[in-house]
Amino acid sequence: MNGRSPRWTVGGPDLDLADPHFYTDPRHHGIWRAARDAHPVAWTESARTGGFWSVTTHAEGSAVLRNPQVFVSGLGMRLGADPRGVEAAAGRMLVVSDGAAHRRLRSAHQSWFNGRAVAALLPVLRRQVDARLGELLARGGPFDAVAELAEWMPTWVLFEMMDIPGPDRDELAGIMARAFDDADESAAGAAGRTAAHTEIFAYFAGLLDDRRDCPGRDIVSSLATAEAHGRPFTDDEVLLNCDGLMNGGLETTPHAVSGALLALARRPDAWRLLKQDPGLLDTAVEEVLRWTSPALHAMRTAAEDTTLGGARIRRGDRVVVWLPSCNHDERVFPDPDAFEIGRRPNPHLGFGGGPHYCVGSTLARAEVRCLLEALLRHVKSIEVTGDAPRRPSNFLRGLQRLEVELVPEAGNGRGAGADGEEDVHVHEAHEHVRATGDAAGDAA
Template sequence: MNDREPQWTAGGPDIDLADPAFYTGCDYPAVWQQARRSHPIAWSRSARAGDFWSVTTHALGSRVAKQSALFSSARGMRLGAAEAGVGAAANRMLVVSDSDAHRRIRSALSGWFTGRAVAALQDRLAAHVDELVRTLVERGTPIDVRTELAETIPTWVLFEMLDIPGPDRAELAGLTGAAFDETDLSEAAAARRAGAHAQIFGYFHQLLQRRRAAPGSDIISSLAVADGEGKRLDDVEILLNCNGLMNGGLETTPHAVTGAVLAFARDPRAWRRLAAEQRLIDGAIDEILRVTSPPMHIMRTATADTELGGATIRAHDRVVVWLPSCNWDESVFDDPRTLSLDRQGASHLSFGAGPHYCIGAVLARMELRCWLRAMLRYVERIEVTGPVRRQASTFLHGLSELKATFVPAHGRSV
């Protein structure tokens, strides 16, 4: 396996891109920048996750994401996933499926993530987020942005869509966080992650049976009671995709919100301008998603020998696209690490591209829109009042800790 060229050299020989701790430091964006310039695709060696190709530019990342027949998701879509688990979920879970299987699963779920279904939630979400932000501002003390604000918004949305009983919500959210926590890579921690996944499956198995006996107007009920041509997913597939929705729905938007709070705290002029020109909100949402890039990577497996960026990829080689690096590509985005309200042109890859474009993109944008409108209504400026720490993860990209004070908008009684 040592004959792959070019070999990864950016940042020095000791870097392991599959080490979650690497992304807690401040140097990894510079390493990616060096890689984009010297080897946009390179063979990466990892004692933790085995060897793989790393892709760091927007153009090559887009090609991998769009060419699903050549770069398969069914053999795993993230580094570190257990081989047995991937095998059990292949072509039965949306994110690890291809071709007809992917279309079948996506069709069964997509009705819940379209504009019409999402719009039905919008007014209730807006009221919920408005009250949340107003209360936090009124409190007048530093806020744990991730736990008190960012995590609560997608949790409320997804649990409403799944109709999770109120008493179960905190426990289920905690299990989801534990299932994807990479801060400890010991065998004991791996067992705890596996145990959390098992508890999530067990919970949804019981919920599925209850919904089949007494259907409601939620995602699980619609899947549980479908029959004839409408029964697209069997019970195991329903459980697998509920687990997938928990991860995709709860673990990404919080990083966009937390990262945006930090960005606007560091650039108060941009915040003031957005408050004065709220027609810019939709563009600001995509710029937030590009700059924060909540998913760290997507992985694909080559189905045949091919060429990518001058490198010879062999069948069965794993190809990892580092999404933040693609979204910070200087050849596509001027001053790419800066959140610019005037940015136009190329699309970011935070929702992926091609057949696997994020099924929850419309929902995520709605969550961010409701949050921004509430913040602009109540918050004059944002002040960071505590340490800023990054999350140790190869799968999620963002902050593990951010404390901030929201200074009330002038003329408001809050």
Template sequence: MRVDLSDPLLYRDSDPEPVWSRLRAEHPVYRNERANGEHFWAVMTHGLCTDMLTDPRVFSSQNGMRLDSDPQVLAAAAGKMLNITDPPRHDKIRKVVSSAFTPRMVSRLEATMRETAAKAIDEALAAGECEFTRVAQKLPVSVICDMLGVAPADWDFMVERTRFAWSSTALDEAEEARKVRAHTEILLHFQDLAAERRREPKDDLMSALVCGEIDGAPLTDQEILYNCDALVSGGNETTRHATVGGLLALIDNPDQWHRLRDEPALMPSAIQEIVRYTSPVMHALRTATEDVEFGGERISAGDHVVAWLPSANRDEKVFDDPDRFDIEREPNRHLGFIQGNHYCIGSSLAKLELTVMFEELLARVEVAELAGQVRRLRSNLLWGFDSLPVKFVPRA
């Protein structure tokens, strides 16, 4: 079987699940040849993905965590950005970032979530029909902005810029230039915010970063900006696409919608199932630090080895009837938040965001129906949605 898992059109124009299923059975560690002559090893099963992601000594993050990253950016960010740093420095950066997640901040963030989700859903109900990808993007961006300390007046700016910066894979140079420009504007905004917090720290993540120290030295400007960048990309796009995919799964399975509305105690397991079923982060890249035998294949030092997360989350050996959306699924050992030392630092926040959004939806919406064609993203990183037009019928 020959297929290029890195081709973004595979995910926009077709159903990749049969491809993943066949590779799990025939090539659990698959040598993926690319059109440019390069190759990487795609890891397709749950067990092998777990083994790889929990062994940073052999499978390093230092050379990037995604396909098609700019080598110059990677060289500059390695050891500075949480995502592309190995222990022990990774653990020290993580400690600085985690220090901002105080009970007071979490309480404030939840209040913001409730207000933002309720307003977005009420506006959609008033309109009758809506583009749900736009509704879903408002909550995660508002949360990450609130957490970092971005002023509410600038949240709409961040919503629009993030939509361009981390959307689909660029088709041409003009589109790539637009993405780079949006990304640059985000970083410049954070640069200004960092300068403000140095003068006047507050109870937010930016203040924790500018006041934080590693081995007695403050974080550099680069470290601060790189980690803001990672938090925005990780906290925004993944939660947004999980929200959209979760609503689509509930539309496709109305019995699950009604069950969840009637039994709110099922919400925690429903959120875990939404993360597993939607698997918005498609892959997690590592680099082999030595020659190694892995999954029956001989991998050379320097080779890219890539965990294909949606495939792992549909592994028949781990999940009964894995293609079924089941809000009561237990156990649910999905890899939607990665594994090992790079386990998603915002996983609790993401689950809270999803909980708030679906609680507010179920409280306000009697029925959700498709109102047009569903379109997937043209991306090999995000298994997400470009469009989900829906019609909401309000609860009486």
């Protein structure tokens, strides 16, 4: 016994919250519900990752995320991460930095993700989504919404912002999928993920050389040529943060998008309400983000002895905030298991909180909104035609596959895409982004 209490008891002694397959079973919501009542902050043992504190309530979760002096990120922000990799990236990669180092790195990202920069990309994104829906509606029949829509949209957005050459995009997306697939817990699986990350770094090292020689109007060039707090970024810093952008951009938003499709398909009353009142789009986006909660957890490390929710936390203890549980806390969200597109207020923690509040939150909201807008314009109903298995992961919460069929509005079998014009508009958008890029970002 290590003397830490209270200890996690809900679900029995064999429950391992770090088990990726635990989250493929919808019963985990009941486990979290019971934990919020029994022990909101509890010491948790895991054969996979060792011991840590689990936080399941909104108040305590917010307290961890919004107190970076006591709960730091530089020692890792996810369970199961390679300690050597965390040590190498600490202070040089946005998500595993604290204090002045974090502010310096965030300032270089901020101009690409603030409201004005995202607004500049919206007209192009809307045309792209319309065109994609048009293709799917014209083809007819069921399709995998995860692969053909949910993953496609954020991939297109991020690759445009990074100006990834067209021929490289499919291969790079495949490498990313291997790098962050934690379903295989074997040594071979870990080696495969490491090899994929090595490929990502090698790719961006070549791209970085090109952008240093001939900078463009893209985020890689911006990082390569920027100075923040009086000094330029090193190659390692640029490469680490390109990897972080790929992870954040391609591994979270797709789960919100596919989760939105599933929720609206299974709740036709919510879909009808949104069709009748598009003025609910803003609250619908926030409810999608609360409901889907694509990031399963955010981890911090206690920098000093402290107390949280009645538990005595020791310096060096890892503290894991289970974000979907916080976003279903009955004390904050009345009837939390209901998908209510008009929910107000909706103070969800889908993007974390405090100084590490997701730098891409404005862009993610825009992507979800663009999808909903396009669906409202062109789709009469969404029908699930197959199973919807969840991805085994203790870090990302989403679907492996979602077979759906979109029923078009009468006389509206194709979207209003603007084929052949996108590249021009993207470059125009990039010009506008750079012109407005010095503006302060929306996130704290």
